[in-house]
Amino acid sequence: MPQGDKSAYTDKQKRKAQHIEESYEDRGVSPEEAEKRAWATVNMQDGGGKKSGSGRANHKGK
Numbered sequence: 001m002p003q004g005d006k007s008a009y010t011d012k013q014k015r016k017a018q019h020i021e022e023s024y025e026d027r028g029v030s031p032e033e034a035e036k037r038a039w040a041t042v043n044m045q046d047g048g049g050k051k052s053g054s055g056r057a058n059h060k061g062k
Helices: 009-028 032-047
Strands: none
Touching: 009 032
């Protein structure tokens, strides 16, 4: 997957990024920087795009 390709993200993640991007733009951030920050936020919160396979449990309690 080439850098910048958003096809691995769910529709929900794409919507979330769009809302975050709009919020940054409302605060005066340039559109390019707002998009970068929005996707960085989605990645931080959700851990990136879709994940396949069973057994992908969340082990934060370790």
